Amino acid sequence: MAKEKNQTVRVRLVKSPNSCQGRHRLSVKALGLRKLNDVRELKDSPSVRGLINQVSYLVNVESDA
Numbered sequence: 001m002a003k004e005k006n007q008t009v010r011v012r013l014v015k016s017p018n019s020c021q022g023r024h025r026l027s028v029k030a031l032g033l034r035k036l037n038d039v040r041e042l043k044d045s046p047s048v049r050g051l052i053n054q055v056s057y058l059v060n061v062e063s064d065a
Contacts, residue, residue: 006043007043007044008041008042008043008044009041009042009043009044009048009049009052009061009062010039010040010041010042010061010062011031011033011039011040011041011042011052011059011060011061012037012038012039012059012060012061012062013028013033013034013035013036013037013038013058013059014036014037014058014059014060015036015057015058015059016036016058017055017058020055020058023054024054024055024058027051027054027055028055028058028059030051031048031051031052031055031059033059
C-alpha cells in the first residue's frame with residue numbers, strides 16, 4: 001500500500017475584511033485567519049478551496065507540494 005501524501009495549502013490574510021460582505025468575513029474566520037499577515041496551513045480539500053475562492057481578493061495562497 002502506498003502512503004497518501006498529506007496535501008496542505010498555506011493561506012495568508014493580506015487585506016482587511018472590515019469593509020467587505022458579512023459572508024466573506026465569516027469565510028475568513030472559518031479559515032482561521034484573524035489579523036493581517038496571519039498564516040494558516042490547512043488541509044487541501046474542496047470545502048477549504050471553496051472558502052479560499054470566495055475570499056480570493058483578501059488572501060494569498062501557497063500550495064505545499
